[in-house]
Amino acid sequence: MKFGKEFKKQMVPEWTEAYMDYNGLKRILREVRGYKQTKHPATHNKASQKKPTLDKTFRGLHKEASNLPSKGDIEDQVIDVNTLQQDGSGQIYKTKFLRQSEEGGEVEVMFFRKLDEELNKVCNFYKDKVEALMHEAAVLKKQMDAFIALRVKVENPDLNGSSLKRCYLSNVSSKMPPTSTTCSRDRNPGREYVGLIPEVDTNDDHQQEESTAGPEVNSVSTAGCGCDHREEVNKDDYKEDPLKILEHVKINNTLESPISTIKGVFKDSKEEDLSFNKEELRKVEEQLRHVFVEFYHEQLRHVFVEFYHKLRLLKHYSFMNLAAFSKIMKKYEKITTRRAARLYMRIVDDSYLGNSDEVTGLLERVETTFIKNFSKSNRREGMKLLRPKAKRERHRVTFFSGFFLGCSIALLVAIVLIIEAHNLMDKEEGTQYMENIFPLYTLFAYIVLHMLMYAANIYFWRRYRVNYPFIFGFKRGTELGYREVFLLSTGLAVLASAGFLANLQLDTDSSTRDYKTITELVPLVLVIFVLVITFCPLNILYRSSRFFFIKCIFRCICAPLYQVTLPDFFLADQLTSQVPAFRSFELYICYYSLGEYSRRQSKCLSHGVYNTFYFIVAVIPYWLRFLQCIRRLCEDKDAMHVYNGLKYFSTIVAVIIRTAFELKKGMAWMVLALVSSSVAALINTYWDIVIDWGLLRRQSKNKYLRDKLVVSHKSVYFVAMILNIALRFAWMQLVLEFRLRSLHKMTTITIFSCLEIIRRGIWSFFRLENEHLNNVGKYRAFKSVPLPFSYYETDNDDDDDDDDDDKND
Template identity: 50%
Template sequence: MKFGKEFASQMIPEWRDAYMSYSCLKTLLKEILIFRQRQIMYRSPAKAPVKATSLKRKGSLFRTFSGLTSGYGNTSPRKDEEDEVILVSAMQVADEEQGEELRSYQTTFLRSTEEGSDFEQVFFRQLDLEFNGVIKFYQGKVEEVLKQAEELNIQMDALIALRIKVNDPHAIPPFINEKTSGAYPLEVIQEINTSGDGNEEEEEEEEEKKRSDDRKGYKMASLEVLNHIKLNDTAETPRSTVRSVFHLGKSELHYNKKELKYAQEKLKLAFIEFHEKLRFLKSYSFLNQLAFSKIMKKYDKITSRNASDAYLKTVDESYLGQSDEVVKLLERVEAAFIKHFCNGNRRQGMDTLRPKAKRDRHRITFFVGCFFGCSLALIVAIIVLVHARNLLQHRSRTAYMNTIFPLYSLFGFVVLHILMYAANVYYWTRYRVNYSFIFGFKQGTELGFKEVLLLGSGLSVVTLAGILSNLEMDLDERTQSYKALTELLPLGLVIVLLLITVCPFNIFYRANRFFLLVCLWHCICAPFYLVTLPDFFLADQFTSQVQLLRSLQFYVCYYGWGDYKQRDASTCNGSNIYKTIHIVVAVIPYWIRVLQCLRRLCEGRDSTQAMNALKYFSIIVAVVTRTIQTQIGQADGRYTETTTEIATAATDGRYMTIKYIALATSIFATIFATYWDLVMDWGLLCRNSVNPWLRDKLILPKKSIYFIAMVLNVLLRLAWMQTVLGFHEGRFLHRNALVAIVASLEIIRRGLWNFFRLENEHLNNVGKFRAVKSVPLPFSHEDRQKDL
């Protein structure tokens, strides 16, 4: 792999703009190369063309060993002053943003009188610009982590003091040995030393001397810090939310184990994220130094000059090469984490701080291919069976479509959504969208697209096998007496799927299942939980799975009321309670989003959430009116197999009134939601953007894809028109089949939305250079000077 591609692959995605622009400098070197090639051709036109030096890496069996401790510079001796090409000077420049003075480097090209020197001057100007930008970013990040380290010191002092106080409630300030469990005030020690006769005093002095010698190397932890701190009760539970409403976010310490456990978990996460940020900085420094070394070596190779020695010496002597704060902090953080959070177990501590990268397993690829092959075979078998038995014209066709089809369509919606998510993961990974960081997955537990495909294809095999077996059992005369038992097959599949989801054992990606359940619980309990991106992202997925929720409602009614014994859904469809719940079920996902938007609005994070809540409320009105229109049409017999009845019954005033209301509310909600999708969620339709009607930064290489996605989003959002305009079923298409197709189109639209929504979120993180999660600290200190 060429260095340019390797350099890009190892970049931290959120800091990509802060790295040295290797491709830009390489482009400038190509211009120098082209100029020199033309110069050679013009000077000797009659001779054979001379092969000029290229930028491509040449293979060689023998390479010079550069040593292990020589740094990035060339170890060859410096040439005479007459051979010097550049002169790098440092100067102090005021930084207007930070209000400080920074060291800036400027390169003077000493061969400016030579022909074609303009190209090389442009190269060094750009090189200085990149170098100064890298130093400025790195120095700013180092200062940032030093401040965070200072805050973590205070937090650790408070944690150790709290740990001592919880383990020994009788501990007395001001000092206590970190190793011993007892606590003695300084006055008591002095009183013991001065009491008794001379011999006892000498013995006690010797014992105290021994104890003081034993205590050497152990830091004495102060308990005074507990007098100036409070426990941060962040709004992450319904109880803490209520406390925050009444401004009770900070609570006094009660010195119990529950508080200690809470503080340890929070501070442990803070150390893990802080360590990851330090590793990012270390990698950033190393990669940029290596990139400057590579680009200067290429310059020397093209121009046959010796400028790399001087410039790389400047790089080594700069803040980027000389600063060792990050390395020292890494060592101290690792030592502190191992000692205080892993009981001195270095292997456990390093596995936590530096989790191993996931490895692709060939068996996953094998099973994905196997399950997809089985799925295709089962689909072909079902199609052949339907046509061979002429089931489309069978007398029980209507009963089957009204009962069994809605039961199995639930699994179809789930499989389709999983497949769309697998496609999202694939393209997020391909275009380096850091979806794992955005969703907040624990490092190493995120699912790749192959694992997601494994789940989707496995579920599709089970579902298709159930459909095929159900058809066979219904057609076989020997199983006619067991028809009630065969109807329980879909219910069994649902129960198995739910049991696997809540299974506490470490199988079937337990970490991801529990992450999903936690987000689902946060959605159910909205707005009592702090709204994070995974929470409202999951709620948005449910807004596109309304038909799945209605299928679950049908499961409860069909099996709860015993309709499965006669394969007749008239009890459910004819119940007014069922129809009312049918509307409520469709409203629930949108109502959850309304509550989440209001919660974020109350937190003061984003004032636009008021408009977002209004958008979902308008969708609620549109969904309710469309559902009522459909129910009225079914009650009046409009949705039948013949379209003439629909036309003759269209004169009913009540039906036409609700139809016009549904049409108006749906148009308004569609325009509102489409605008929000394209402008707010995707960040597109920017008139003054570098990319017209898109945004300044794009991830996909072709701009046309964004316009196609916008058009598809609009068209797929208009799928509701089949409900309002009466296109409910044709001659060969049952109404439930049409509903399933429309629901599938909405799932596909949501899959497209997912990719561009996360792309926009990723670019926002890139703009803010946000590559590490911000973990709330457990303690807040009133007076920092006192703690210090």
């Protein structure tokens, strides 16, 4: 694979604009080559056959500054690079091309001007990110100190004063052997904790160890707290005892629950967050035990994993840009036959991008601290947590997906042939079958179609580098690809089609009509089977993704008691397009609980309770989304959430009136249904295109679209807008009752319900594309993780600044 394609593939999607514009520089070099070929074709062809003098290794990745020649030693010097110092923005590099008077020299001047701009851009971005991570490293050090102090105090409630301080010092020592890291009274060998290394300055490995050990080293006895090991630590770094550390710490409520939300609503405004002082420590000693410590242990572990991921992304950013500068200079030498790469790469190596070691040092420190504190000094287990393996594409997934697809198509063809062979649609039995059994199987059709649309969306998100795992918050290495989702959808399609075919065959065969009661239990068995697989706690069929889905469903149901995240309201929007599926599920309850399956009579529609829930079920998805808007309004204080809530409220009114017309009929209900549905459709269409998709911008570079587009073909966006409008109003035929003679009413309803699911799938792609572009505009590539502890008084301002940085990442 060519470097340009590999460079684009390896980019962090949210930082694309911060990378060196490799393709832009290549375009300028193509102009230089075209000029050379036009003016000196023979000389250029002869020179192009020569091997380049530049070493094939990346100069920016193998720094050997001592062996590099000075400017005066470079034969036939072409460029002169000046380094300018500016206040607040670091160094600025400016290259002067010394052969500008030659023919075509102005094109090469443009190349080096562009090259300097890219180098300055990359260095400034890298420096800003490194400074932010260094600040976060200092915050993590405080988090670790507070956690160790809390653990020591909880596990040793009877100790105080110097004994407690000796326990704390023995826990935070960075050189403590794994066999003596416990300072509890029971000396539990399974509890191993080592404090975060005090110093975060990582410019030199030798200085790291000196700053950790310190010049004044004292022997601290830990016999008073149950530890007979003598360890050397620097007392000056830990002058405060654990009690005083805890006096400046308060616990953040990182574990959100409906109960905590309700308590927060009725909480007195004068009541402060949980904090530690001398009076409250007595209660803490009685209430906090090992379970409490383990919870914050897991919370901190998650914080460290995310921080390590940030460091790896930044290190990879530096590596790829250094390689890009080396490659582009190699191309320049090959095209122009001028020797300028060595001098320029020396400047790149001496820049902040090539000369900074903070990220590498932090990576080593985080690995050491994490392994000692969170994996019981087991390096293999610790590195598995820090560096989860990339998900491998398995051939058997592709094979079974194709196999199930072929089986489902064959089953559907067999179903159509049986219906046509027996002329079921022309008989009374066929009409009863469509009213009783067919709606039960449409539930599976809606689910399968939605999964297929999701698989298609994943395919195109990956193709256009939309970082959907980060946006949805999937755990790295556990997100499903389009092949896995397609496998699940086709597998479910085979089950549903086989059940429907078996039910139809047994129902039409005269020899099996005595077993109708048993045959009509087939759809119920299928539903139970799907629910059992979905909630199965065993590690089968992508358990992590199933539990993530269940968690999001639970948070949607409990709205507004949970803080609303993007996966929550995105899933709630998907549920609004599955109203027919909810009604099918209601039909299951009525059909089997009333014994309807044994009588083959449609009594559900005439049942008062069923009709009441027929209203409620249709409103539930929109109501949940409305409550989520209310919760976001209370948190963000943004008026847009008010308008969004009114949009869903108008849809609720339209659904209620349309359902009333469906049950009661009448011209008055029809007029009300048309008016309310039209208003709701217009509002929803405008919101979809303008707000959710970010299109139809008046002052956009792309007319009637937006400035940044993921899909290069602009016509795709116009087609998507037209389809969204057409499909929004497609279900209006249910009010106007335009029916085709060749189709049954249930078939017509199913078709238009499927069209709504397709419209939602199209909406999902462009909605996530717009969210991705918002992250790109803000360079937001890191997930914000809540910290378990926060410092107040003098450190309060620093913590607030850190929270702002997390939001901007």
